[in-house]
Amino acid sequence: MKILFASDSFKGSLTSAQTVELLSKAAREVFPGCECGGVPVADGGEGTVDAVIAAQGGKKLSVTVRDPLMNPISAEYGVFSGDRAIIEMSAASGLPLVPEGLRDPMNTSTYGTGELILNALDRGCSDISVAIGGSATNDGGMGCMRALGVRFLDSGGKELEGLGRDLIRINDIDLSGVDKRIADCRMTVMCDVKNPLCGDRGATLNFSMQKGATDKIRDFLESGMENYRDVIKRELGFDCDKIEGAGAAGGLGAALSVFCGGEMKSGIETVLDLIGFDERLSGVDLVVTGEGRADYQSSMGKVMRGVGLRAKSKGIPAVGLCGSLGKGSEELYKYGVESLITSVSFPMTLDEAVKNAEQLYYDAAVRMFRAIRIGISL
Numbered sequence: 001m002k003i004l005f006a007s008d009s010f011k012g013s014l015t016s017a018q019t020v021e022l023l024s025k026a027a028r029e030v031f032p033g034c035e036c037g038g039v040p041v042a043d044g045g046e047g048t049v050d051a052v053i054a055a056q057g058g059k060k061l062s063v064t065v066r067d068p069l070m071n072p073i074s075a076e077y078g079v080f081s082g083d084r085a086i087i088e089m090s091a092a093s094g095l096p097l098v099p100e101g102l103r104d105p106m107n108t109s110t111y112g113t114g115e116l117i118l119n120a121l122d123r124g125c126s127d128i129s130v131a132i133g134g135s136a137t138n139d140g141g142m143g144c145m146r147a148l149g150v151r152f153l154d155s156g157g158k159e160l161e162g163l164g165r166d167l168i169r170i171n172d173i174d175l176s177g178v179d180k181r182i183a184d185c186r187m188t189v190m191c192d193v194k195n196p197l198c199g200d201r202g203a204t205l206n207f208s209m210q211k212g213a214t215d216k217i218r219d220f221l222e223s224g225m226e227n228y229r230d231v232i233k234r235e236l237g238f239d240c241d242k243i244e245g246a247g248a249a250g251g252l253g254a255a256l257s258v259f260c261g262g263e264m265k266s267g268i269e270t271v272l273d274l275i276g277f278d279e280r281l282s283g284v285d286l287v288v289t290g291e292g293r294a295d296y297q298s299s300m301g302k303v304m305r306g307v308g309l310r311a312k313s314k315g316i317p318a319v320g321l322c323g324s325l326g327k328g329s330e331e332l333y334k335y336g337v338e339s340l341i342t343s344v345s346f347p348m349t350l351d352e353a354v355k356n357a358e359q360l361y362y363d364a365a366v367r368m369f370r371a372i373r374i375g376i377s378l
Contacts (some may be wrong), residue, residue, distance in 0.1 A: 001031055004284045005038030006277070008303035009047050010292035010323050013357035016040035016051055022358065023288055023321075026365035030373055039275055041289075043303045044131040044190035044267015049078040049086050052129075055275035056080040063119045065112035067097045068136040077116050084127045085120035086274070089113040089249055090134040093143075095211060098136045103212030105138035105221060106165040110252050114147025121181045129270060130256060131190040132249035138164045138208045138221050140197070140228045141255020149177040150259055164250075167224025173235050178259070187262035190270045192301035195247035197240035197254045198225050203247035211250070225251060232258060268306030277310055286372070287311040287318040288365075294320060294340060296328025305335045312336030321361070321368055323353065341368050 007019040014022075020038030027036050040051040053060055058080025067073045075091040090096075092112030095103070113130070120128050137143070142152055142162035151174035152160045160166040195201050204213075204222040213221065228251070229240045238258045240246040245264040246254035256262035272278070281287070289307040291298065299305050304320050311318040312335070320332060320340045329340060343364040344353055353360065 001286070002035040002284050003027055003037070003286045003288065004280060005036070005288050006041045006303075006307045007289050007321065008041060008043065008291040010357060010361075011046070013292070013323075013354045014361060016042065016047060017054060018358070019290065019361065022362045023365050026362055027369055029366060030369035037280065039277070039280060041268075041275065041277075041303050041307065042271055043301065043306070044192060044271060045133055046088070046090070048131045048190070048267070048271060049076065049088050049091075051271060052086045052274045053078040053080060061119070061123075063116060065092045065115040066109070067112055068093050068108035068110075069098060069102065070109060070111060073097065073112070075112060075116060077120065079120070079123060079125060083125050084129075085123075085125040086129050086131070087113070087116050087120065088131045089252060092116055093137050093249075094134045095136040103136065104217065105136070105208050105211045105213050105250065106217055107163055108137045108211070109139050109143030109161070109163050110135065110137050110141055110250070111143035111147050111162060113252070114144035117144070118147055118179065121179060121185065126181075126184060127186045129188040129190055129274065130262070131267060132252050132256070133191070133267075135249040135252065136211055137252070138204055138211060138213070138225075138250035140167055140203075140225060140251035141249075141253070142166065142228075144252060145255050145259050148182060148259070149179045150175060151177060164221055164224070167221065167228045170228055170231050173231060182260050185260070187256060187260045188270055189245065189253060189256045189262040189264050190267040191245040191248045191253055191264050192267050193248050194244040196243065197229050197246040197251055198222065199241065201247070202241075203251045206247065207250065266301050266306070268301055268303055272306055272310060277307075281311065281314050281316060284314075284316050287316055288321060288368075289318055289337065290321040292323040293326055294322040294324075294329040294332065295326030296331060298329060299331040299335055304332055304337055308332060308336030310336075319368065319372075321364060323357075
């Protein structure tokens with residue numbers, strides 16, 4: 001029997017790599033001599049860089065960049081296969097980087113994300129994947145583009161800083177100083193939301209409140225985002241309200257698409273392609289996937305759906321081992337996941353589950369494989 005393990009991390013308790021180790025140990029206990037293999041996976045959010053680097057034998061680099069409040073911090077991204085880079089925008093521009101009392105999307109910028117891209121270009125990378133999500137920003141990606149040489153000018157010709165509050169003041173866009181390497185770089189934007197830039201489903205009205213905006217700030221930022229959209233359409237001919245995912249990460253999706261020619265792709269599908277997942281399925285009899293909590297969101301571009309569909313396309317059954325199951329988790333049955341099992345075996349608090357995560361997961365894996373062994377014998 002050949003088994004492939006591909007589980008997301010269990011946030012706060014188990015990494016994706018740890019699940020591979022525990023599943024391997026449990027599988028060999030129940031099926032001595034079985035062939036086990038595993039690969040860390042992620043859906044374009046936290047852990048994406050680690051998953052890709054582990055699978056591809058790449059390395060992580062640490063760079064000093066600006067955080068959302070323009071203070072210097074150390075942020076990491078990954079390089080692999082010579083000229084390829086993988087970046088999580090949250091490493092430089094994520095919400096956790098801003099103390100709760102200072103969260104205000106009027107004053108935050110994606111400049112640091114642009115610096116990560118610039119560093120990758122400096123190292124000779126010409127194929128860059130950027131996972132966007134979890135941002136502290138609502139600057140339309142201005143900060144990121146400013147780091148790459150785009151100049152956003154007010155009505156007096158003065159360059160703007162590229163913060164959320166500057167959106168309303170944009171009058172002109174100067175592309176003469178854009179880093180010329182961008183034109184020869186393949187940019188993939190890992191994004192699982194399809195929100196346009198503006199409007200009821202746009203970046204500001206949907207996401208700015210969780211980044212610290214009040215009703216008044218939200219309305220001001222929406223007016224600014226509409227101005228940004230209109231200037232881009234007038235100057236460059238792109239309608240960001242017709243670009244799926246333009247509103248992701250406070251409008252960074254729009255900027256990467258318009259100014260860098262970025263191609264919007266599903267986070268999990270991009271990760272699975274980057275780690276060569278289809279090739280790893282060769283000769284596999286069973287796939288085990290999972291995540292900390294499976295619910296209705298799991299079937300909407302998350303790891304279990306992506307892994308399940310890839311396995312299903314090859315006629316390979318997949319099972320999911322999760323920390324817990326929530327409403328709508330059964331939707332995963334439509335996407336190649338044949339069964340769902342939880343690691344929690346009796347009533348306990350979340351703290352207890354996290355504290356004992358390794359043992360609970362291992363015990364559940366043994367139970368799962370023993371059930372599979374019964375099924376094989378029937």
